[in-house]
Amino acid sequence: MQLALTLVSPARGAAQGALAGLAQALAGAQARVKEPRPLGPLAIDVAVEAEGETAVREAAEGALAGRPIDVCVQPWNGRRKRLLVADMDSTIINVECLDELADFAGLKPHIAAITERAMRGELEFETALRERVALLRGLPVSALQRTFDERVRLNPGARTLVRTMAAGGARCVLVSGGFSFFTGRVAAAAGFHAERANVLIEESGTLAGLVAEPILGREAKLQTLLQEAEALDLALSEILAVGDGANDLAMIEVAGLGVAYRAKPIVAAQANARVDHADLTALLHFQGYRDSEFVTD
Numbered sequence: 001m002q003l004a005l006t007l008v009s010p011a012r013g014a015a016q017g018a019l020a021g022l023a024q025a026l027a028g029a030q031a032r033v034k035e036p037r038p039l040g041p042l043a044i045d046v047a048v049e050a051e052g053e054t055a056v057r058e059a060a061e062g063a064l065a066g067r068p069i070d071v072c073v074q075p076w077n078g079r080r081k082r083l084l085v086a087d088m089d090s091t092i093i094n095v096e097c098l099d100e101l102a103d104f105a106g107l108k109p110h111i112a113a114i115t116e117r118a119m120r121g122e123l124e125f126e127t128a129l130r131e132r133v134a135l136l137r138g139l140p141v142s143a144l145q146r147t148f149d150e151r152v153r154l155n156p157g158a159r160t161l162v163r164t165m166a167a168g169g170a171r172c173v174l175v176s177g178g179f180s181f182f183t184g185r186v187a188a189a190a191g192f193h194a195e196r197a198n199v200l201i202e203e204s205g206t207l208a209g210l211v212a213e214p215i216l217g218r219e220a221k222l223q224t225l226l227q228e229a230e231a232l233d234l235a236l237s238e239i240l241a242v243g244d245g246a247n248d249l250a251m252i253e254v255a256g257l258g259v260a261y262r263a264k265p266i267v268a269a270q271a272n273a274r275v276d277h278a279d280l281t282a283l284l285h286f287q288g289y290r291d292s293e294f295v296t297d
Contacts, residue, residue: 002048002076003049003050003053003056004075005060006285006286007044007064007069008042008278008285008286009043010042014042015042015044016044018067022046024063025059026060026063029055029059031050033047040291042285043285047076053074056073070278070282072259080170081238081257082234083232083238084240085255086172086173087175087177087242087243087248088174088178088186089177090244090262091243091248092155093154093182094154095152095153096112096178097152097179098111098132098133099111099112100147101139103151104143105136107135115128118246119245120265120266121246125177125217125218125246125247129177129215130215133207136207137209144181144182147182154190156279156280159189159297160284163296164293165240171232172192173192174187174194175224176196177198178197179197179198183196199212219250221251225241225251235256236254236256239255240255240257240287241259243263244262244264244267245264245267252271253270255272258272259275259283259286260273281294
């Protein structure tokens with residue numbers, strides 16, 4: 001079968017420079033390497049003939065271990081996805097909104113520790129969310145806007161990723177175990193078509209310490225992906241899902257291309273590809289987009 005092996009690095013020329021040693025490693029995996037195709041100064045595509053993806057991925061990752069290069073191996077055909085489902089906190093944006101909101105209540109270290117455990121899969125997500133939100137009872141609602149204004153930033157490449165995929169005909173959906181106050185604003189800033197998230201309950205200008213039920217967690221993220229696919233009559237192979245935490249794992253596992261972005265170990269171990277070094281435009285390179293096709297501001 002023909003596979004696409006894509007290398008992306010934040011270091012200019014690093015991906016191209018790794019090709020010589022990579023070819024030898026792939027030969028050892030009974031893979032035949034064809035002519036490489038530069039996608040830009042930071043990325044390169046290589047067509048590979050091999051019996052399966054696993055041996056090629058393992059050989060490539062082994063050969064590139066220790067280098068700042070992200071690797072993606074997948075079937076060559078059908079690489080350009082028609083649906084993007086993306087997590088928000090620490091994926092599309094730079095922070096965990098709940099942790100930053102907690103900072104205005106003087107509780108960031110305590111709440112951030114719970115968040116970290118939940119994202120690693122050590123705590124049940126819904127229970128951990130209720131516990132953290134309860135601690136914020138009485139916090140002025142104005143802290144939400146302050147958190148967004150002062151702390152929330154799109155991660156590098158996020159807007160280019162979404163706008164380029166949208167221009168290519170893909171539907172882009174932001175799905176978060178966080179809160180609708182933030183997803184609505186982030187979706188608008190990045191160019192998503194739709195967003196799904198939890199709703200914080202307010203009372204008399206303060207947070208009530210409650211989140212509306214049912215809570216959007218791991219299974220709800222998966223269901224969102226499946227519902228969007230059904231509405232668009234898409235096969236799972238036509239979907240790209242990206243996230244960083246344990247509550248993203250179900251949607252990452254079923255997507256045709258599931259990507260772990262700066263992810264927790266439990267997610268990185270199960271994803272089709274990881275982005276540990278490059279920015280979010282790596283997801284465009286993984287789909288075979290050249291830099292010249294990117295939609296940028």
